[in-house]
Amino acid sequence: MERSLRVATDYRGCLICHVLDKDETDYMASLQYQTIKDERVRQGVVSSNGYCNFHFHQMARLASPMGNAVLGKGLIEREIGEMEHGSLESNWEIDCLVCRYVAEREEVYLEELQILLTDKVFQKEYEGSDGLCRIHLKKVLNSVEDVLSRFLLKTQVMHLKLLKVELDTFISKVRSTSRDMGYEKNSWWVAIEKWVGKKGLKVK
Numbered sequence: 001m002e003r004s005l006r007v008a009t010d011y012r013g014c015l016i017c018h019v020l021d022k023d024e025t026d027y028m029a030s031l032q033y034q035t036i037k038d039e040r041v042r043q044g045v046v047s048s049n050g051y052c053n054f055h056f057h058q059m060a061r062l063a064s065p066m067g068n069a070v071l072g073k074g075l076i077e078r079e080i081g082e083m084e085h086g087s088l089e090s091n092w093e094i095d096c097l098v099c100r101y102v103a104e105r106e107e108v109y110l111e112e113l114q115i116l117l118t119d120k121v122f123q124k125e126y127e128g129s130d131g132l133c134r135i136h137l138k139k140v141l142n143s144v145e146d147v148l149s150r151f152l153l154k155t156q157v158m159h160l161k162l163l164k165v166e167l168d169t170f171i172s173k174v175r176s177t178s179r180d181m182g183y184e185k186n187s188w189w190v191a192i193e194k195w196v197g198k199k200g201l202k203v204k
């Protein structure tokens, strides 16, 4: 399914991380299914040497024990072959298919954001959202004109100030053992995501 950053302004956290996380989940679900159904897809995963640490653990939770066993066996057979032929040197690297897919989608969204930001209506929506994590802000700043760069930095400061207020509210509510949490309920993870991006985001 094709997603757009336009829908992401309704959710909490970084716009790009939000859609990227959805794309990643969909891709892993479909890849997991295909590796069981389609021998060629499984061979593709084996020849890329499996998945990176983060995605292998994620994929393992999506797959059945049987699916994991079949893939594990494929990887091991390949490794034995490489070792016996003394060609292991080229085989240490893992070319994770999920990482590659996420990186491609990230580029698409970074480009989409640059186009959307030239639209005043979207700028308003952007101001009303949680904006971007530091990783994506830096990436966008690297490739936009001065006017947009000033807009993004000004908005980032506004978002950080608002988030600080939310964290203050959260902290004082927890201290006073109030159970009446509002919008600030998720402020702590929004703050973490603001810093490092979504779970498993690779910083290149």
Ligand SMILES: [Zn+2]
Pocket: 014, 015, 016, 017, 018, 132, 133, 134, 135, 136, 197, 198
């Ligand atoms: Zn992000």
Ligand SMILES: [Zn+2]
Pocket: 051, 052, 053, 054, 055, 056, 096, 097, 098, 099, 100
């Ligand atoms: Zn990966």
